[in-house]
Ligand code: HEC
């Protein structure tokens with residue numbers, strides 16, 4: 561009897577599977593990938609992945625090969641004699657104990673090296689910046705203790721610099737992940753984690769993700785990591801962020817927007833120079849953190865908006881901030897900022913922003929927020 565009764569069917573099944581996997585690979589074009597590392601930490605992690613994958617592939621092909629070969633070659637035929645019994649054969653026992661032990665030792669050593677790599681500053685630089693990342697439901701806040709400035713949704717870093725991130729949450733567990741730059745680390749209330757990473761390409765933006773299910777809008781808790789052109793570029797950005805908010809000209813549309821902001825938004829949002837004097841009142845040490853975000857001016861429940869006009873994402877990346885479509889004097893129907901302010905619950909159901917903005921106040925608010933460069 562032939563081994564495969566319908567060789568053609570088998571051939572089309574195998575070809576179909578191969579084609580699907582090629583097609584599925586193509587899906588990843590623009591999505592973040594651990595296979596395209598852009599910094600030493602991610603590279604070390606991706607090395608561990610590749611080495612283990614290759615070892616596993618060799619073992620898989622070897623074992624399955626021998627299995628398939630012996631199934632075919634030594635299959636039972638009419639009148640075949642009982643095969644020799646090798647149970648308890650010392651040589652065989654030794655071989656199949658020693659080989660796996662050696663293979664697992666190799667995997668262990670690669671893994672241990674990886675663990676040390678990610679726990680220490682990447683060696684490619686002697687510069688370091690400190691960042692505190694707060695996981696909120698559902699957006700990321702980034703505080704730079706050395707610069708006393710805070711931003712949301714986009715973490716800006718200089719290239720070739722060790723970034724030391726302290727990870728805090730006072731709500732639920734999140735997970736900080738930038739596939740191209742660093743693997744996942746949980747952000748756990750009451751248990752402060754930290755991590756290192758570094759980017760070696762300038763002028764690039766990488767996608768960051770919350771990798772732990774943290775509630776209904778978990779998937780809209782995205783952030784960007786923007787790597788500046790060089791350190792000076794970063795410093796001039798930082799200098800801008802450290803300043804108090806732009807002051808609108810008296811009588812302007814922006815000034816009207818600021819009034820609306822003061823009346824309706826300051827319970828949840830801070831703007832330095834308008835509703836608070838410093839972006840963050842407490843240093844990021846556990847004792848100084850407030851656990852009731854609505855009670856402390858320093859950790860309000862919404863993102864700090866002092867320089868919102870210089871950002872490009874809205875509310876955990878649920879919308880892009882398309883400023884070119886936001887002309888406060890004209891049509892705002894395609895303006896994502898106007899969409900967000902007029903109905904945040906429609907855009908991101910369940911999020912913590914609830915407002916009731918009068919339609920006639922929208923252009924002023926949009927103009928004001930846009931002026932906050
Ligand atoms: C009850 C609290 C609350 C009030 C009041 C509030 N917001 Fe918000 N706002 C939030 C929260 C929380 C977020 C983040 C939501 C998320 O991403 O899940 C947010 C996000 C935003 C963002 C996006 C910021 C960013 O960096 O992504 C803007 C802009 C904004 N709010 C504007 C306003 C304006 C203008 C008002 C007043 C008309 C206002 N908000 C009133 C809580 C509030």
Ligand SMILES: [Cu+2]
Pocket residue numbers: 695696698733734735770771772773774778781
């Ligand atoms: Cu999260």
